[in-house]
Amino acid sequence: MKTTIGFIGLGNLGTPIAKNLIAAGYHLQVYNRTLSKIDELDQTSITKCGSPAEAAKSVNFIITVLANDAVLRQTVVGDEGILKTLPLNAIHISMSTIAPDTAEELADLHKQAGNSYLASPVFGRPDAAAAKMLWTCISGEAEVKEAAKPILECTSREVIDFGEKVGSANVVKISGNFMIQASMEMMAEAYTMAEKFGVDRGIVAEFFGNTLFNAPIFKSYGKAIAEKKYEPVGFTTELGYKDASLVLKLSQQSKTPMPFANIIHNRLLVTIAKGRTGADWAEAFGKGVTDDAGV
């Protein structure tokens, strides 16, 4: 008999993760705000649920992949939230990119309810999720991490442990998104300057992506920014802006002056202000810099 897992959040990332779990043999109790998204999954391997509480009923694990801190908090503590039904000793595997203090707060609430919260934000775009190539960062109690690992391994290329403090994985996730955004800004600045000197920005991007900056971020986003091709959208400016806001919040909370974070936040805010919230975040940086430079 298949093990049943609760699953909440069929966004761009949640959907391929849910499919990986189904492929690995799990049965899912699925809740999603937009119900029609559930139809994309193999219906013989899922049970449709009308609320987070229903998805969390009688399971040992519930996974959430949600857009932000507020939605996750509501999903946990709302009138029809997870905490209403999640069994004793069950584990909430939380994959959303949220602030570490939200993670700590939710972990406390789960503890009071007799179950556990595991921070497990992931790195990777939807195609990486589909290919089970996510990097999953975890932090929390040792036995909780141990219990959740087999599930996380169904959708990850690697599960990396950042210790017992529950918010640590979220700090790493936010740091990483900050570094991705900084990489896009620096490529946009460098390639636009090169272009204005008459150097082919595609050749420059290819050179750096194959040499000093021979890493996935610089190859994929480097090509998009060099070619000024920002479609299809993989990750929206709106979500990028949420991350940039989290970075500023963490900068303030920890009293770490981060001048790059201010520029990144501003860059995304310009694109939001122009109503392009749905544009790929690479466009916010790439087009932001070329627009400023008049090309």
Place this chain on the structure above:
Amino acid sequence: MKTTIGFIGLGNLGTPIAKNLIAAGYHLQVYNRTLSKIDELDQTSITKCGSPAEAAKSVNFIITVLANDAVLRQTVVGDEGILKTLPLNAIHISMSTIAPDTAEELADLHKQAGNSYLASPVFGRPDAAAAKMLWTCISGEAEVKEAAKPILECTSREVIDFGEKVGSANVVKISGNFMIQASMEMMAEAYTMAEKFGVDRGIVAEFFGNTLFNAPIFKSYGKAIAEKKYEPVGFTTELGYKDASLVLKLSQQSKTPMPFANIIHNRLLVTIAKGRTGADWAEAFGKGVTDDAGV
């Protein structure tokens, strides 16, 4: 009989390059401002020269690896400069990191003198030079590039052609140094913020260096910045500041607003102001950020 090449500039990078050329069988006519540096080379393979003009006498190629635009210009056009003696049709292979307009100006002067100038700035630290692992960026006339390639290949892992416009390779080199500096700043900001949240900055740096940012820059400088170990010095803050100034100059010349470039310039200037011009440039970023953050 060995081919003789002129060689000027035995700095941290020039010395291993000169040694590679000697190992490849060339005889060098060497000039260096500090004469004692010449003693490091195999004396049977070199001729000591008292001036740039002497080093350029009767050769088909002269290589310069100098600290900045002013020193290079003086070496070319000074009273005892290269142009006084360099034969007709000879080629000046210029490896220094300089502004594209200086390259264009020197190329014009060489043309008037009946010989040629090849922009060929290199990427790589001294150990990479010693291992013949430099990336050499070239731009200039096709036949000049073709003629110089066998020499450049003695010291490079790859020679990359950026076209006919002589300043293009310099634009690429300056863009690359800007991106390296931006990478150090962003790692310093991210790792310091993580540290202040109680996350081990070494583990964070290792994670990113092995995953999303799996490239030489993030591994080597990431480790230094994470561990706050800035010795031995590979590239000084003074030289980094020169590069950052060149980036600002190019930003202004090309009318490309580059907010990251302003922050980078300021970061290096702080370290210069504190009298730490000889510190590794990674210290300027790493210690600059931790100092600001009070850790």
